[in-house]
Structures are given as structure tokens and as C-alpha cells.
Amino acid sequence: MDGAPRSNDAVTEAPLVRFGLSAIGLFYLALFLVIPLVAVFIEAFNKGFDYYLEALAEPDALAAIRLTLLVAVIAVPLNIVFGLAASWAIAKYEFTGKSVLITLIDLPFSVSPVISGLVYVLLFGAQGYLGPFLAEHDLKIIFAVPGIVLATVFVTFPFVARELIPLMQEQGTSEEEAALSLGASGWQTFWRVTLPNIRWGLLYGVLLCNARAMGEFGAVSVVSGHVRGLTNTMPLHVEILYNEYNFTASFAVASLLALLALFTLVLKSILEWRYGDEISAAKRH
Amino acid sequence: MRSGFGRFRSHSVIPGFGLTLGYTLVYLAVIVLIPLVALFMKAFEIGLDGIWRVATTPQVLAALQLSFGASFVAALINAVFGLLLAWVLVRYQFPGKRVVDAIVDLPFALPTAVAGIVLATLYAKKGWIGALFAGDTWIGALFGPQGLKIAYTPLGIVIALTFVGLPFVVRTVQPVLEDFEAEAEEAAASLGASRFATFTRVILPALLPSLITGFTLAFARAVGEYGSVIFIAGNIPMVSEIAPLLIVTRLEEFNYAGAAAIAVIMLMISFVLLFIINLLQRWNYARMQA
Amino acid sequence: MGIDIKSVNKRFKDFQALRDVDLAVRPGEFLALLGPSGSGKTTLLRIIAGLEFADSGQVLFQGQDVSDRSVRDRHVGFVFQHYALFKHLTVARNIAFGLEVRPRRLRPSRQDIDERVDSLLRLVQLGGLGGRYPSQLSGGQRQRVALARALAIEPKVLLLDEPFGALDAKVRKELRRWLRKLHDEMGITTVFVTHDQEEALEIADRVVVMNKGVIEQVGPAQEVYDAPATPFVYDFLGNTNRLPATIKGGVANVVGLLVPAPDVPDGKGMAFVRPHEFELRASGGFGGIEGIISHVFANGPILRIEVNVPSVELAIDLQIEVEAMRQGLDGMVLERGARVALVPRKIKVFEQS
Numbered sequence: 001m002d003g004a005p006r007s008n009d010a011v012t013e014a015p016l017v018r019f020g021l022s023a024i025g026l027f028y029l030a031l032f033l034v035i036p037l038v039a040v041f042i043e044a045f046n047k048g049f050d051y052y053l054e055a056l057a058e059p060d061a062l063a064a065i066r067l068t069l070l071v072a073v074i075a076v077p078l079n080i081v082f083g084l085a086a087s088w089a090i091a092k093y094e095f096t097g098k099s100v101l102i103t104l105i106d107l108p109f110s111v112s113p114v115i116s117g118l119v120y121v122l123l124f125g126a127q128g129y130l131g132p133f134l135a136e137h138d139l140k141i142i143f144a145v146p147g148i149v150l151a152t153v154f155v156t157f158p159f160v161a162r163e164l165i166p167l168m169q170e171q172g173t174s175e176e177e178a179a180l181s182l183g184a185s186g187w188q189t190f191w192r193v194t195l196p197n198i199r200w201g202l203l204y205g206v207l208l209c210n211a212r213a214m215g216e217f218g219a220v221s222v223v224s225g226h227v228r229g230l231t232n233t234m235p236l237h238v239e240i241l242y243n244e245y246n247f248t249a250s251f252a253v254a255s256l257l258a259l260l261a262l263f264t265l266v267l268k269s270i271l272e273w274r275y276g277d278e279i280s281a282a283k284r285h
Numbered sequence: 286m287r288s289g290f291g292r293f294r295s296h297s298v299i300p301g302f303g304l305t306l307g308y309t310l311v312y313l314a315v316i317v318l319i320p321l322v323a324l325f326m327k328a329f330e331i332g333l334d335g336i337w338r339v340a341t342t343p344q345v346l347a348a349l350q351l352s353f354g355a356s357f358v359a360a361l362i363n364a365v366f367g368l369l370l371a372w373v374l375v376r377y378q379f380p381g382k383r384v385v386d387a388i389v390d391l392p393f394a395l396p397t398a399v400a401g402i403v404l405a406t407l408y409a410k411k412g413w414i415g416a417l418f419a420g421d422t423w424i425g426a427l428f429g430p431q432g433l434k435i436a437y438t439p440l441g442i443v444i445a446l447t448f449v450g451l452p453f454v455v456r457t458v459q460p461v462l463e464d465f466e467a468e469a470e471e472a473a474a475s476l477g478a479s480r481f482a483t484f485t486r487v488i489l490p491a492l493l494p495s496l497i498t499g500f501t502l503a504f505a506r507a508v509g510e511y512g513s514v515i516f517i518a519g520n521i522p523m524v525s526e527i528a529p530l531l532i533v534t535r536l537e538e539f540n541y542a543g544a545a546a547i548a549v550i551m552l553m554i555s556f557v558l559l560f561i562i563n564l565l566q567r568w569n570y571a572r573m574q575a
Numbered sequence: 576m577g578i579d580i581k582s583v584n585k586r587f588k589d590f591q592a593l594r595d596v597d598l599a600v601r602p603g604e605f606l607a608l609l610g611p612s613g614s615g616k617t618t619l620l621r622i623i624a625g626l627e628f629a630d631s632g633q634v635l636f637q638g639q640d641v642s643d644r645s646v647r648d649r650h651v652g653f654v655f656q657h658y659a660l661f662k663h664l665t666v667a668r669n670i671a672f673g674l675e676v677r678p679r680r681l682r683p684s685r686q687d688i689d690e691r692v693d694s695l696l697r698l699v700q701l702g703g704l705g706g707r708y709p710s711q712l713s714g715g716q717r718q719r720v721a722l723a724r725a726l727a728i729e730p731k732v733l734l735l736d737e738p739f740g741a742l743d744a745k746v747r748k749e750l751r752r753w754l755r756k757l758h759d760e761m762g763i764t765t766v767f768v769t770h771d772q773e774e775a776l777e778i779a780d781r782v783v784v785m786n787k788g789v790i791e792q793v794g795p796a797q798e799v800y801d802a803p804a805t806p807f808v809y810d811f812l813g814n815t816n817r818l819p820a821t822i823k824g825g826v827a828n829v830v831g832l833l834v835p836a837p838d839v840p841d842g843k844g845m846a847f848v849r850p851h852e853f854e855l856r857a858s859g860g861f862g863g864i865e866g867i868i869s870h871v872f873a874n875g876p877i878l879r880i881e882v883n884v885p886s887v888e889l890a891i892d893l894q895i896e897v898e899a900m901r902q903g904l905d906g907m908v909l910e911r912g913a914r915v916a917l918v919p920r921k922i923k924v925f926e927q928s
Contacts, residue, residue, distance in 0.1 A: 082308070095306070185300075
């Protein structure tokens with residue numbers, strides 16, 4: 001990408017054109033990406049640093065942060081296990097219906113987050129299909145933490161799988177066969193041979209999965225019930241504060257999420273630059 | 286003699302098939318399939334004619350039109366500028382290019398609610414950008430005495446959806462552009478074509494499939510988008526109310542069947558549109574192979 | 576350890592890879608499975624290893640039926656075509672792998688493992704390279720690591736899948752001779768797959784020639800070359816001339832030459848003669864095929880001569896290739912357009928397949 005500049009005039013535009021296009025492109029990016037990003041932080045510190053800290057230390061805000069972390073801590077490992085299982089099944093064996101399986105795994109990407117939350121309300125909500133059953137046994141899923149975890153899992157489970165499937169398909173089965181021929185069991189083969197080979201792709205997928213899990217809004221909004229201090233994740237808390245015209249506090253919480261986004265971007269770029277070929281071409285979204 | 290799973294799979298030596306495939310299928314069934322089935326069941330409780338009635342309600346029609354229309358416009362904008370960005374990133378050198386390249390992915394990483402509030406704030410009448418278009422500035426005066434109102438109008442929705450879909454086209458076009466052979470361009474130049482002619486006649490056709498793919502991805506994403514849009518949208522029924530919001534409203538009214546109906550309609554329209562685009566892609570691909 | 580393969584069949588989707596294959600591998604021998612791609616040789620090897628399972632038939636190790644045993648329990652040493660080294664482990668850890676994954680009670684001590692690895696490294700002439708990673712080694716070195724890794728578990732049989740296929744010619748020759756010497760020292764039963772006949776003929780005790788899932792011939796290398804049992808074997812090993820023939824009453828008419836063919840039924844057939852099995856004589860006289868020289872190539876001490884034989888039966892002229900040592904041809908006119916007679920020292924006639 002950062003190769004020697006093309007000095008071949010036959011296939012390069014006039015300098016003016018180049019400058020013009022670059023300028024337009026950079027302006028476009030500045031307008032749509034940079035200014036909003038910067039604005040988040042400027043708005044967050046609008047009333048000074050102390051106000052910023054107070055806003056974050058507020059009990060409801062802390063509860064929201066805790067809930068966000070809790071949901072991520074549950075959803076991400078669940079999706080890691082799924083991603084490993086699904087990519088192992090798809091990459092190491094031949095069976096009919098593989099492409100249907102892969103399409104199913106991609107499904108959450110084509111469904112609106114609101115619909116993702118809706119389906120769980122229809123199943124587990126008070127008037128849902130399993131509503132009466134849950135009420136009988138005093139189980140709350142919708143408007144409670146389990147519902148939030150479920151909706152988050154739905155929206156984020158493809159990330160790890162989508163990274164690992166092409167990667168493991170590319171790597172094939174010969175190293176695993178070698179390990180087996182040397183006497184290793186299935187688990188030993190997985191731990192000692194497969195896992196080290198996919199570690200960077202796995203990390204990349206986990207990174208994306210986590211970013212989405214912590215930042216999910218639409219799906220969680222539908223199933224959450226918005227009970228302050230109890231069923232609000234950080235994105236939902238940002239919404240509540242904003243709707244109460246508590247703009248600065250809202251941006252304060254939002255700035256934490258923006259920091260998470262920046263952190264994700266940095267790590268993502270580092271992984272892509274250093275381990276590009278081990279993450280495979282699929283990383284190009 | 287070995288008895289395996291017969292025709293289902295070729296007997297593989299690597300252990301764990303049953304375990305991994307079983308877990309995968311159960312997980313998918315519980316998380317995805319059963320809830321989706323519940324969705325369709327709920328929607329069809331009011332029957333196909335019931336769904337049709339819901340679909341033709343003025344409010345629903347307006348919301349669908351807005352969601353799909355704004356998404357289309359936003360995806361189109363992203364197609365144009367995404368192509369431009371991909372070109373600049375692949376063909377030109379400038380300091381800090383790596384950082385610029387990395388930042389393109391910001392909409393993927395930034396939570397939608399954060400994008401939502403900041404865009405709403407920026408484009409509000411008193412916001413940094415919104416203020417530039419107020420009636421008293423020279424830009425705003427171009428649009429009349431009131432200036433151009435962005436936030437709380439469909440225009441604001443388009444801007445939010447453009448943000449959301451920005452990386453898609455860039456990331457689908459970039460790899461194709463990177464692998465593009467300089468020889469084709471050199472041949473065109475040797476035959477007397479200007480850079481512009483070379484671009485439109487040689488390069489662009491080759492990029493068309495990836496461009497369409499990126500457009501499709503941006504479009505699909507924008508249609509379902511909620512968090513980034515809900516703050517800047519205005520949410521006035523018939524004017525600036527997006528379809529996902531309508532679903533949420535129905536839910537809050539406990540009209541589950543109504544909400545499910547709208548969701549199913551959205552899914553069906555998206556499915557048809559994506560199918561058509563897929564066909565277009567295949568036709569284009571076949572045409573180029575021949 | 577001897578291996579017996581009985582009536583093994585294997586099918587992949589609509590492709591029959593092995594048809595009713597029977598083979599007996601003698602203990603301690605160095606056996607080559609030779610054939611073109613698609614012949615089934617790799618499939619057979621993998622079935623012996625337990626990396627594939629036959630649809631029907633049996634695999635026996637030393638008389639014991641191992642057909643249902645997994646590859647883990649067969650105790651074979653398998654060397655893969657592209658080595659399949661564990662990229663993230665050093666050479667030493669690669670070799671030690673088979674010992675480290677053993678259940679606790681069967682596992683040797685750390686010290687024993689290290690000693691074994693060291694002695695194996697010296698055996699494959701990679702002493703001191705234990706700390707390197709596979710990516711830092713050449714192709715030939717990686718191949719030897721793969722071999723050492725397979726030998727570390729003290730297998731009863733060594734199976735190699737086109738072990739030298741990915742290497743360049745010089746390295747290939749050196750390595751295969753070294754492998755043969757290693758085999759002679761260790762005495763371990765070895766089966767290897769190759770499509771390179773020169774390789775098979777040079778180092779194997781016996782060669783199994785396979786084609787389209789069937790064994791065409793099994794025998795010592797020299798025998799398979801000198802006395803091919805089928806047209807395919809004749810064609811596949813070494814160069815051959817194929818001459819159309821008509822057989823009647825046990826006698827074949829090969830482009831005018833009469834040759835005894837006692838076991839061949841009447842009708843159309845094909846006669847096979849290797850280029851160096853022709854003797855060049857002056858034109859005229861009996862017992863030879865008449866022809867006109869079209870090209871002469873000098874290749875060091877050997878002359879390669881292309882001879883055109885006008886054939887009444889065929890519409891086209893036959894092109895026969897002859898190889899001869901220059902020395903024995905003094906006194907003959909060997910240039911384009913000259914007439915010669917070709918007398919086959921050795922000729923084999925098969926019926927038309």
C-alpha cells in the first residue's frame with residue numbers, strides 16, 4: 001500500500017486532478033468521521049473535567065458501565081465457543097448443507113437490530129409465546145439482564161465465526177492429520193496445533209465481537225425496559241441522558257464508548273498490518 | 286467394515302464432527318431459528334391479508350418509503366465517494382495515509398448511539414454544521430430565508446445513514462483496485478485514451494461488481510439502522526419516521542402482531558431487493574466473461 | 576512388520592479411487608507405489624495409515640486386522656507431501672510432538688525426550704538446528720524434519736506421500752538416496768508414493784505400478800522395467816514405441832515384420848519396443864522394419880534417431896524412435912533420408928485393449 005509513488009505519467013492523473021481528488025476525499029472523511037469524533041470529546045468536556053468525572057461516577061452511569069461489561073463478559077465467550085465449533089465443523093469436514101449453514105451464520109448482518117430484539121420479545125415477552133410459562137416459573141428474560149444478553153448474542157455471534165471460517169478453510173487439515181498420526185487425541189490436536197494457527201484471526205474476531213457487544217443499541221433497546229440503574233447498558237444510558245437534555249453528561253458516557261471505538265480501531269489496524277496474511281483475505285469485510 | 290454416516294458426510298478421520306456440528310446447530314436453532322419462526326408465526330396471526338392491510342396503512346407506507354428511500358440515497362452517495370476514497374487510498378501517496386485508511390472503519394467500531402447523538406448535535410440548528418446552513422449565513426441564504434434545516438428532517442436521516450455505510454464501498458473496492466493490472470491502463474493510454482476515458486471505459490467497468498456489492502451492503506445496513514438515526518430523525522409520523530421506529534412504537538403499544546407484520550414486510554422487501562441486485566451482479570459477471 | 580491389503584475398494588462421490596486392490600508388503604522392504612495422478616496410490620497409502628477408511632476390504636498389520644482402528648492407534652509414521660510441520664513450533668518441538676502427547680504413564684521423561692530429539696536431529700543431519708522454526712528452513716531441511724518427527728514415535732512402518740515432489744531435481748536425488756540408506760540402516764518397512772518412475776526404479780526393492788485404481792504389476796524394479804506385464808506399464812516406465820500389429824494363429828504381423836506372439840488372441844494388437852531395444856542395420860535383408868531416417872539428434876554418447884516407416888495399414892507414416900550408442904554404428908550412413916532396417920532385440924505384443 002505504501003509503495004513507491006507511480007512515476008509513470010501514462011497511468012497517472014495530472015497533479016491538479018490528484019490534488020483535487022485527494023482534497024475532496026479527505027474533506028469527505030473529515031466531515032463525516034473526524035468532526036463527529038472530535039465533537040464527542042469536546043461536548044463531553046463542555047463543562048469542565050470535574051463535571052465529566054462526576055457524570056461518570058453517578059450511580060446510574062456506573063450501573064450502566066457494569067451492565068455493559070457484564071453483558072460483554074458473557075456474550076463474547078459464548079460466541080467464541082460457537083465460532084470455534086462452527087468453523088471446525090465447516091473447515092475440517094465435508095457435508096451437505098454447508099452453504100446453508102454459512103448463510104444462517106451471516107443472517108444477523110442482514111436483519112435490523114430492532115428486529116433482532118423484537119424476535120425475543122415475541123418469544124419471551126409477557127405476551128410472547130413463552131410468556132405465560134416464564135411468568136409461572138417466575139423467570140424474567142425480557143426487561144431483564146438475560147434478555148439483554150440474548151439480544152447481544154444474536155447480534156454479535158457471526159463476528160468470530162466469520163473470521164475463523166475462511167482462515168481455517170485456508171489452513172486445511174494436513175497439520176491436524178499429522179498430529180493425529182503422531183498419536184495426539186482430538187483435544188490435544190485442537191489445543192496444540194489448531195489454536196496456535198488461528199490465534200490472530202481469533203483475536204481479531206473477538207475484538208470486533210466485543211466492540212459490537214458493548215456498543216449495541218437497537219436490539220438491546222427493544223428488550224431492555226430502560227429501567228435506570230438496572231437494565232440500562234451504556235448506549236441506553238447515553239440515550240436517556242440525551243432525552244433528558246442532559247447533554248454534557250450524555251456525551252461524557254458516550255466518550256467512553258468512543259474511546260472503546262478508538263481502542264478497537266488501533267488494535268484492529270495493528271493486527272491487520274502485522275498479521276495480515278494470518279487473518280486471511282476475509283478481513284476485507 | 287466401516288459404517289459411517291453414509292452419504293451425509295465422507296468419513297473423516299478428524300474427531301469432533303458430531304460435537305462441533307451438533308453444538309453449532311443447537312446454538313443456531315435456539316438463538317436464530319426459533320426466534321425467527323416466532324416472528325413469522327406472530328405476523329401471520331393476522332393472516333396474509335392482515336399483513337397487507339398493515340403494509341398499506343399510510344403511516345407504514347410513509348415509513349417504509351422513508352427507510353428504503355433514504356437508505357438508497359445514502360448508499361448511492363457512499364458509492365460515489367467510497368469509490369473516490371478507495372482510489373485516493375490505493376493510487377496516491379500522502380503523509381498519514383495509514384491513519385486515514387484506518388479511520389475509514391470508524392463507523393464499524395463506533396456504537397450507533399454515540400454516532401446518533403453527535404450527528405444530531407452537529408446538524409441541529411445551533412450545531413457546528415447546522416449553524417452554517419442557517420438563514421443568516423451565505424450558504425444558508427442559498428436555500429431561502431430560513432436556511433436549510435438538516436436535523437429532524439429526512440435530510441438528516443440521509444446524512445446519518447451515509448455515516449453508517451461509509452466503509453462498505455471503500456472496503457469492497459479497495460482490494461479489487463489494488464490487484465488491478467497497470468497494463469490495461471497502459472494499453473488504453475497507448476491507444477490514445479485520456480485518463481478520464483481510461484477510467485470510465487477500462488477501470489470503472491472492472492470495478493462495477495465490487496461497487497455494486499459495496500452499495501448493496503451499505504444499503505442493507507442502512508435500511509435496518511436504528512441507533513444512529515433515531516436522534517437526528519425527528520420521528521414525525523408520515524414525515525421523518527423510519528420503519529424500525531414504527532416497529533418499536535407498535536411494541537410499546539403491545540401490538541405485537543402489528544410490530545411483527547411490519548418486521549416481516551421489511552424483511553421481505555429487503556430480500557426481494559437483494560435478490561434483484563444479486564441477479565444484476567450475475568448478469569454483469571456473465572456479460573464480462575463472454 | 577508386514578502389511579496385507581485385501582480386496583480394498585474406495586469411492587469418492589462418483590469417482591472409484593480403488594478397485595479390489597490386493598497387496599502384500601513384506602516386512603522390512605522398501606516399496607514404491609508408482610502411478611500417474613488419479614491412479615489411487617495416495618488413497619491406498621492413506622488407507623494403510625488410517626487417514627482414510629476403505630469402503631470394503633481389510634488392512635492387516637502382521638496378520639492383525641486394523642481396518643477399524645483410527646490413525647492414532649495404528650502407530651504408523653506418516654510423512655506428508657507438503658510436510659505439514661507445525662508452523663508455530665520449533666524443529667525440536669515438532670520432532671518431540673509425538674512423544675509429548677502420549678498419556679502420562681507412557682510419556683518419557685523430559686530428559687529422555689530431549690535426548691531422542693537430539694539423536695534424531697543428528698540422524699537426519701540437522702544437528703544444532705533444533706531451535707529454528709520451519710519457516711527458516713529450506714525445503715529439503717523441512718522434509719528431513721518431517722521424517723525425524725515421524726521416526727520419533729518408533730513406528731512399525733514408515734509411509735511417505737510423494738516426499739520429494741516439492742523439491743528441485745538435485746535435492747530430490749540426494750534425498751532419495753539418503754532415505755534409502757537410512758532405510759537400510761534401520762530396517763523399517765517403508766512404503767512411499769511417487770509419480771516419478773526414475774525415483775521408484777532407483778531406490779525401491781519392489782515397485783507397485785498402479786493405474787485408475789488398479790494394480791497393474793508388482794515386482795522388483797528391474798523386472799517391472801524389463802518385463803512389463805501390461806501395455807500401461809510398458810508405456811509408463813521408460814520410453815516406448817507402439818507399433819500396430821495384426822495377430823493370426825499366434826504370429827503377429829508388425830508393420831511387415833513377423834513376430835511370435837503365442838499368448839495373444841487373433842485380431843488387432845499393439846507391439847511395444849523400447850528405443851534402445853532396436854538394432855540398426857543396413858536396409859534390405861530379413862527380420863527388420865524398413866524405414867527412412869527423418870531426424871538425428873546427438874546427445875553425448877547416444878544418438879536419438881527418428882525413423883519414418885510407411886505403413887500400408889495406416890493412412891499415416893509411423894514415427895519410430897531409436898536410441899543407439901554411437902560407437903557401435905561405425906560404417907552406417909546415418910543422416911536424413913537414409914534408408915535403414917530396424918531389428919527389434921526385444922518386442923512384446925499385447926492384444927488391443
